[in-house]
Every structure is written in structure tokens, then in C-alpha cells.
Amino acid sequence: MRMSSLFLRTLRENPADAEVPSHQLLVRAGYIRRVSPGIYTWLPLGLKVLKRVEQIVREEMDAIGSQELLFPALLPREPYEASGRWTEYGPNVFRLKDRKENDYLLGPTHEEMFTLAVKDMYSSYKDLPVSLYQIQIKYRDEARPRAGILRGREFVMKDSYSFDLDEAGLDKSYQQHRDAYIKIFDRLGFHYVIVQAMAGAMGGSKSEEFLATAENGEDTYVRCANCGYAANVEAVQVAAPDPIPYADLPASHVEDTPDTPTIETLVTHLNSAFPREDRAWAAGDTLKNVVVMLVHPDGSRAPLVIGIPGDRDVDEKRLGAQVEPAVVAAFEEADFAAYPSLKKGYIGPEVLGEASESGIRYLVDPRVVDGTAWVTGANRPGHHVLDLVAGRDFTADGTIEAADVRPGDACPSCGHALESARGIEMGHIFQLGRKYAEALDLKVLDEHGKQRTVVMGSYGVGVSRAVACIAEGNHDDLGLVWPRDISPADVHIVATGKDRVRDPEVFETAERLTRGLEAAGLTVLYDDREKVSPGVKFKDSELIGVPTIVVVGKSLENGVIEIKDRRSGDRREVPVADAVTEILAEVN
RNA sequence: CGGGGUGUAGCGCAGUUUGGUAGCGCAUUGCGUUUGGGACGCAAGGGCCGCAGGUUCAAAUCCUGUCACCCCGACCA
Numbered sequence: 001m002r003m004s005s006l007f008l009r010t011l012r013e014n015p016a017d018a019e020v021p022s023h024q025l026l027v028r029a030g031y032i033r034r035v036s037p038g039i040y041t042w043l044p045l046g047l048k049v050l051k052r053v054e055q056i057v058r059e060e061m062d063a064i065g066s067q068e069l070l071f072p073a074l075l076p077r078e079p080y081e082a083s084g085r086w087t088e089y090g091p092n093v094f095r096l097k098d099r100k101e102n103d104y105l106l107g108p109t110h111e112e113m114f115t116l117a118v119k120d121m122y123s124s125y126k127d128l129p130v131s132l133y134q135i136q137i138k139y140r141d142e143a144r145p146r147a148g149i150l151r152g153r154e155f156v157m158k159d160s161y162s163f164d165l166d167e168a169g170l171d172k173s174y175q176q177h178r179d180a181y182i183k184i185f186d187r188l189g190f191h192y193v194i195v196q197a198m199a200g201a202m203g204g205s206k207s208e209e210f211l212a213t214a215e216n217g218e219d220t221y222v223r224c225a226n227c228g229y230a231a232n233v234e235a236v237q238v239a240a241p242d243p244i245p246y247a248d249l250p251a252s253h254v255e256d257t258p259d260t261p262t263i264e265t266l267v268t269h270l271n272s273a274f275p276r277e278d279r280a281w282a283a284g285d286t287l288k289n290v291v292v293m294l295v296h297p298d299g300s301r302a303p304l305v306i307g308i309p310g311d312r313d314v315d316e317k318r319l320g321a322q323v324e325p326a327v328v329a330a331f332e333e334a335d336f337a338a339y340p341s342l343k344k345g346y347i348g349p350e351v352l353g354e355a356s357e358s359g360i361r362y363l364v365d366p367r368v369v370d371g372t373a374w375v376t377g378a379n380r381p382g383h384h385v386l387d388l389v390a391g392r393d394f395t396a397d398g399t400i401e402a403a404d405v406r407p408g409d410a411c412p413s414c415g416h417a418l419e420s421a422r423g424i425e426m427g428h429i430f431q432l433g434r435k436y437a438e439a440l441d442l443k444v445l446d447e448h449g450k451q452r453t454v455v456m457g458s459y460g461v462g463v464s465r466a467v468a469c470i471a472e473g474n475h476d477d478l479g480l481v482w483p484r485d486i487s488p489a490d491v492h493i494v495a496t497g498k499d500r501v502r503d504p505e506v507f508e509t510a511e512r513l514t515r516g517l518e519a520a521g522l523t524v525l526y527d528d529r530e531k532v533s534p535g536v537k538f539k540d541s542e543l544i545g546v547p548t549i550v551v552v553g554k555s556l557e558n559g560v561i562e563i564k565d566r567r568s569g570d571r572r573e574v575p576v577a578d579a580v581t582e583i584l585a586e587v588n
Numbered sequence: 589c590g591g592g593g594u595g596u597a598g599c600g601c602a603g604u605u606u607g608g609u610a611g612c613g614c615a616u617u618g619c620g621u622u623u624g625g626g627a628c629g630c631a632a633g634g635g636c637c638g639c640a641g642g643u644u645c646a647a648a649u650c651c652u653g654u655c656a657c658c659c660c661g662a663c664c665a
Contacts, residue, residue, distance in 0.1 A: 012614060012626065013600045017658055037657070092664070109665075143589085143663050157665075209665095218664090316662080327663090428665060460665060498623055535625035554624055 001489065003527040003540075007044050010540050020216065022471035023148030025480050029543045031488075038145025038153035045544065046467070048488035048523075050156065053466050054135050056187050056485065057158045060180045066131040066160050071113045073137050077103035079112035083439040087298070090327075094139045094153075106139035111436045111458060114161040118454070119442040125165050125452070128444065129173055133160030135463060149468045150424065151218070156464040161432075162457040165446065170431055170455045174206065177459045181427050185210055188466055189483040191473070193423060195221045196231035197430070198321040207235075207430030211423030212469045219423050222405055226416035234321040236418075237366075238401060239410040244371025246389050257384040261345030263288055263310040266384060270375065274386065286310030287364075287374035287388070289347040292319070293335055294326040303331065303339060305352050307364035307376075307396060308403040315404040322400055341379065348377035348385060349394035363400035364390075424469055425462070432456040480545025481567050489525035490587050491517055492546035494537045496553030499530035509561070509576060510552040516580040522587060542566065548586055550579070 008030040017034070018024040026032045031046030042050055058068065080086040086093075086105075094106040107113070114132055122130070138157045145153050162173035178194075185192050190212045197209040209232055211219055223230040231237075255274065260266040263283050270281040288310040294302050304323070306314055320328055336344055341351040341358045352362035368374070370391025378385045388394065407420045436442070437454045446452045462469075467486075474481045482488070495510035497503025507528065514526045525546055527537050534553065541549045551562040551571075560573040563586055574582040 009598085009615075011599060016594090016600070019659075138665085140665075144659095144661095146659085151664085155665090159665095317664095320663080425665065462665065465665085496624060503623095531623085533623050533625080533627060535623085535627080537626095538624075539626045551624080 001044075001523070001525045003525065004529045006525075010543055018148060020147045020150065020472065021475055022150060022468040025475055025543070025545075026148060026468070026471055029480055029545065032149060034148075038142060038151070040149050040152060040154075045488045049467055049482070049486055050464060052486050052488075053188065053463055053470075054156070054158075057135065057184055057461055057463060060184045060187070061133050061158065061160060063183075064131070064176045064180045066133045068133055068135070069117075070134050070136065071107070071110050071117075073107050073139065075105055075107050075110075075113065077105060079116055079440065080105060083112050083436055085112070092140050092142065094141050107136070108138055108140045109157075109460070110134070110136065110159055111161065111432070111456075112440060115436045115440045115442050115456065118163050119440060122163075123444055125444050125446045128454070129162060129164045129169050131160060131162045131173060131176075133158060133459075147468070149464050150472070152464065155462065158461040158463055160459045162459075163442075164455045164457075165444070165452060167455060170433075170457050174429060174431055174457050177429050177457065178208070181210055181429060181459070181461070184461065185212075185426065187485060188470060189474070189486070190426065190466075190469070192426065193221065193223065193230050193421075195223075195423075196229075196235045197428065198232065198234045198324075207428070209425050210427035210429075212426045212473070213421065213423045214469070214472060215422060217422035217424040219425050220420060221423060222407070222409075222418040222420050224411035224414060224416050224418055227411060227414040229411050229413040229418075233315065233405050233420075234318050236318075236401065236405045236409075237412045238403070238405075239412045239415065240366035240399075241369055241372075243369045243391065246371040246373075246392050249371075249373055249389055249392070250387050252385050252388045252393050254378045254380075254383055254385045256382060258382045260382070260384065266310075266375070281375070283311035284309050285375055287349075287368065287376035288312075289349070289352070289362075289377060290314050291331045291342055291347060293329040293331050294323055295329050296326045301329070303335065303342075303360050305342075305347060305360055305362045306400055306402050307349065307362065307368055309365060309367055310375075312365070312403040314402050318405070319400075319402040322402055343377070343379050343381055346377035346379060346381055346383060348379045349388070349396070350385075351379050353395070354397050362396045363398050363402075364396040365403045366399045366401070367403075368396070368399075424465070424472075426466055426469060427459075427461045429459045430457065432458045475545070478539075479543035482545045482547055484547050484587070487546050488523075488544075489546045490522040491548045491550055491583060492525045492527070492541050492544065493517075493550045493552060494527045494534075494541055496534040496537060496551060497530075505556055506552055509556060513550065513552065513561070513579055513583075517583060520580065520584055522584070548583065550583060 010030050011028045014024045015027050018027055030043055032040045032042055035041055077086055093108055096104050135158045137154055139154055142153050145151055164170045164173055192210050192212050195209050195211055197207045220233045222236055257269050260269045263286055267281050267283055287307050290306045292304055294304050336342055351358050352360050354361055368390050373387050373389045375384055375386050376388055408417045411418050434453045434455060437456055442454045443451045470486055471480055493510050493514055495506050497506030500507045514524045517524050547566050549564040549566055555562060560575055561579050562571050562573055564571040
């Protein structure tokens with residue numbers, strides 16, 4: 001690549017709409033350009049980087065025997081109608097119509113297409129297992145795209161799917177992908193963690209995420225320094241205590257608690273009106289019953305009450321993950337009017353439960369085990385019930401993981417204190433099970449001639465996101481600093497001469513060097529621009545971020561060129577005659 | 589969807605309070621000087637001031653409406 005003709009324009013100033021370093025630098029260094037919110041053009045340098053990331057992913061997928069294919073991005077409605085996702089996916093899908101008013105969508109993910117492709121071509125257990133993948137442009141109409149290509153509405157994703165006859169096969173396919181992902185993310189040079197995750201909108205069971213660790217990441221996860229447990233907050237399982245015998249506990253009793261609609265006012269009142277002998281009342285002694293409205297994909301609405309210890313709040317992300325595909329809406333004043341048994345601020349278990357008169361579903365935090373005693377609402381304004389014992393005085397319809405998770409909470413695996421950190425989701429693997437195979441009727445004949453529903457796994461890597469994420473983790477004040485395996489070029493040669501007439505030796509040496517390195521198989525970005533001052537060329541080379549910069553200029557008088565390491569800033573001089581050899585040694 | 593903000597040249601911005609012929613820096617073009625850390629001088633090209641309506645002799649500026657975009661939150665591989 002010759003800079004004199006490369007389609008490139010570097011910017012001295014940051015674009016006004018870029019906040020995060022990766023976005024600022026990728027635009028300034030001429031890798032990408034914004035076209036529309038969350039939609040970017042890959043310019044020549046950026047495309048080189050994207051292709052290199054793709055290639056690493058491709059090699060590792062091929063290595064586990066997965067086969068690449070390519071589906072259209074433009075898809076008909078019917079398969080998504082059949083799987084239920086035409087509605088479940090909601091407003092995040094880009095939808096469009098053709099001239100005959102038929103519905104289409106731009107694929108947000110391709111489970112249906114893979115499932116149908118296998119159904120179309122395979123019908124025997126002998127055909128399984130099979131693993132297929134594509135590297136595709138995906139579309140999601142994000143409510144708020146942000147951070148450049150880190151979270152776009154159009155993005156490149158590798159998605160693959162495994163098809164097995166049974167769960168044992170799925171476990172094996174899952175493990176293969178897991179191993180491949182470790183290789184991919186190692187090669188991409190990420191600092192990452194593998195965390196337990198929710199299967200999310202795709203449905204399914206076992207699931208793990210690969211998160212690039214980043215302080216400004218969008219995903220929060222917890223980890224245990226003691227046993228290595230790590231999980232996305234959405235997927236954290238609360239360490240539930242053992243049930244407590246409650247034969248000797250005092251009976252429950254309703255008390256006057258005027259003007260105590262909040263946990264804070266209630267605790268203050270308890271401590272003045274009903275002081276405990278052993279210690280003061282605390283928020284954690286109360287059972288907070290939070291009511292929300294669930295909106296199901298078919299549009300139906302139903303209230304849900306969640307009982308959690310009063311010192312905690314409902315974490316909306318965790319709750320949302322639990323109730324998916326339903327979405328959580330606020331419980332409005334009008335809803336209270338429609339459900340008169342719910343007294344705002346004084347809701348108690350007595351009127352709750354699917355078996356109760358109200359029929360309102362009631363789920364409690366896993367900490368609310370049998371034998372625990374609580375202060376909670378008595379379903380009358382200004383009244384609470386004390387010593388209400390779970391298992392004796394009330395029984396919920398089940399438990400729900402909706403309370404917030406905090407640093408210091410017990411690790412569900414070993415009991416040690418959990419710590420919290422943030423990351424960016426780069427990969428997600430999960431066991432889909434039979435959801436799509438059933439919805440789309442993907443079956444094969446087994447060895448006994450019986451129809452068996454195929455078991456699927458689904459695995460994704462955010463390819464374009466990886467480019468942003470690598471940039472995010474590899475830059476300094478001057479610009480980008482690409483890892484060698486990702487860089488758009490192996491070497492950036494800077495010729496600092498005035499022009500070919502006045503400094504023929506500089507340009508001739510640089511060109512000879514370029515040809516020599518290219519002949520040796522390297523890709524070279526050669527700054528052959530004439531009448532451009534050295535300062536500009538140095539700044540551009542630092543901004544662009546090729547890991548090895550070779551300067552051909554002034555020092556030629558002494559018969560040497562300079563080799564500069566972009567990351568460390570170290571530079572050394574080598575004789576022109578040894579230059580190709582020395583640079584090859586540097587790069588390998 | 590809630591809160592905050594911004595739309596003026598390819599990019600970054602001033603001008604809007606107080607209406608009077610569209611500005612600055614970078615980038616681009618030409619000439620000259622300069623060439624190891626984003627050089628300098630002179631000259632030049634480039635604008636539907638987001639859009640629509642209104643007020644006015646006169647609107648980037650005032651009024652009404654509308655659209656778009658950015659940031660925080662909500663939501664989301």
C-alpha cells in the first residue's frame with residue numbers, strides 16, 4: 001500500500017460524536033466512517049483489520065470441522081413467524097416490505113435459517129453431528145446505538161450452530177466450540193473472562209459468555225477470587241441457605257404501623273414501637289413485595305409480585321432475563337385500581353399466589369427459605385405483620401433471581417465473597433436444545449427408524465465489535481497500537497525525504513526496502529508522499545498504529561535506517577544492507 | 589421511552605443574547621520559501637446557516653411547527 005494513493009484521510013481532531021477512544025481513533029486514523037447512527041463504512045485500512053479478525057475466527061472454526069456457508073441478510077417473514085420470533089424479537093428487528101407488500105426482515109441472527117437448511121438437506125442420524133457457520137452482517141434496530149462500531153445497528157458476526165442427535169452429542173459440540181473460542185480470543189489478544197450467562201432471547205439452557213474485560217464495559221459480572229466462579233449478574237444464582245426448623249417460633253401478629261409506606265419508614269417505626277431485644281431492626285428483616293406488570297409477546301398483561309429482603313432492590317436486568325420473553329412494565333396507579341387487593345406500600349403474601357383468590361403470581365428471592373421470619377405488609381394501609389414465617393404462614397409460587405447482586409455477596413459455589421467487574425460481550429455460546437428444532441420440525445430418523453428431534457447449540461462471535469474492542473485495549477495518547485496479528489500491515493515505512501528529485505536516495509532506498517519486504521511475504525504500508533513534512537508522517541504513522549515503523553531518511557547519510565517499535569517507542573538503527581533481515585526478525 | 593444538549597463549508601467550531609451582504613482553525617487547490625516531530629507567506633475553491641411556515645424593509649439570529657443527531661438513563665448479541 002502506497003500512502004500517496006491509498007484511500008485515506010486522517011483527521012487531526014476528534015469527531016464530535018465520538019466519545020470512546022476506539023471510536024475516536026478508528027475515525028481519525030481513517031479506518032471507518034459513520035454513515036448513519038450505528039452504521040459504518042469500512043475504509044481500506046479498516047477493512048484489512050476486519051478481514052484479519054474474520055480470518056482468525058474462520059481458521060479456528062474450520063479447525064473444529066465447522067463448515068462455512070452464507071445465508072442472505074434479507075429474509076422472509078415465515079421462518080421467524082414459525083419460531084415465534086417475528087413477535088418475540090419485537091422492535092429490534094428491521095422489517096420491510098417488498099412491492100407486493102410481503103413482509104421481510106434483515107436478519108438479527110439466523111437460527112431459523114440454519115435449522116431449515118439442515119432440515120432441507122438431512123434426514124438421518126448418519127448425517128449428524130454437523131456444525132455450520134457463517135460470517136455475516138447482522139441487523140438490529142438498537143434502541144440506542146453507541147460507541148461507534150462497539151454497539152452498532154449493522155455489525156459483522158460469526159454465528160455457528162451445532163446439530164446433534166442427543167444431549168451427549170450437544171455437550172461435545174459445545175465443548176469443541178468452547179475450546180475454539182478460547183483459541184480465537186487468545187489469538188485476538190484479549191484479556192477476557194468466561195462467565196456463566198443467561199441463554200436470553202434464543203431460549204435454551206447452558207450458556208457462557210466471553211467478556212473482554214473493560215472498565216467501561218456494558219456488562220457487569222461477578223467473580224469469586226477463591227474458587228474461580230464467574231457469572232454475568234443476570235445469571236448469578238443466589239446461595240440459598242438451608243431451611244430452618246420453625247416449630248418454636250412465635251406466631252405471626254398484625255401490628256399498627258401508621259405512615260410506613262417505605263422500608264426506611266417501617267424500620268424506623270419498628271425500632272421505636274417494637275424494639276427487639278437482641279439487636280435493632282434492619283431493612284433485611286423486612287420482606288419487600290414489589291409488584292410489576294408483565295407484558296407477554298401476545299400482548300396480554302399479568303401482574304407479578306416479587307418478594308425480596310427489604311435491604312435489596314429488584315435488579316431490572318436480572319428480572320428481565322428471568323421473565324423473558326415477557327417484558328417488564330411499571331405497575332401504574334390504574335393497575336392498582338384494577339387489582340384492589342394490592343394495597344400500595346403494604347402488600348403482603350396473604351393475598352398473593354396463584355392459588356389465592358387474586359390469582360396473582362408470587363415469587364420470592366431464594367433467601368426466603370422455610371423457617372425465615374419476616375416483617376411484611378398486612379394488605380391494609382398502615383399495618384404490617386411481624387414474625388411471618390415462610391413455609392408456615394405463607395408459601396410462594398416459586399423463587400426468582402431478581403434481587404440485585406452486590407460485591408461481597410456469597411459465592412454460590414464456595415461461599416467466599418464475590419467481587420464485581422465490567423466487560424464487553426465478545427462471544428456467547430449456548431445450548432439451544434430443541435426449541436428451534438421443534439418449532440421448525442427438524443427431525444431425523446435414528447437407528448431404530450424412529451423420528452428424533454435434533455438438539456442444537458448456538459455460538460456467536462462479534463467480529464466487528466472485536467475490532468473496536470481490540471482498538472479499545474490497544475492505544476495510547478498518540479493513536480492506535482495494533483497487535484501484530486490484527487494490524488492492517490506488518491510494517492509502516494516512512495520516507496522522510498523532500499521529494500524524489502531532491503532526495504532520490506531516500507525514496508529509492510525506501511522503495512527497495514518495500515519491494516524486498518513484500519517479496520518476503522510482508523504487507524507494507526509505505527508512506528511515499530512527497531513534499532509532506534516528516535512531522536506529519538510520524539504523526540500519521542503513530543495514529544495508524546502499525547506495530548513496526550521503519551524510518552528511511554536523514555540517518556541514511558550514515559548508511560543506516562531506523563526500526564521503531566510503536567508500542568514501546570524503542571528505536572534502533574541498522575545498516576541499510578541488513579535492513580530486510582532485521583525487519584523480518586523484528587516482525588516474526 | 590425519560591432527562592440534557594446540538595444542528596452554520598469535508599472535519600472541529602464562533603456568530604444567535606441586541607435582526608443589517610457568512611466567519612475562524614484544520615483539510616483541499618495554485619505559487620514561493622521550508623523539510624527529523626502535525627511549517628510559513630500570498631492567492632483560491634467550497635455554504636439551501638437541518639426543514640417548513642410566520643413576523644419584518646431586512647432573518648443564521650425573533651416566533652410556531654417539524655425532522656435529525658449526540659450524551660446520560662431505560663432497554664439490548
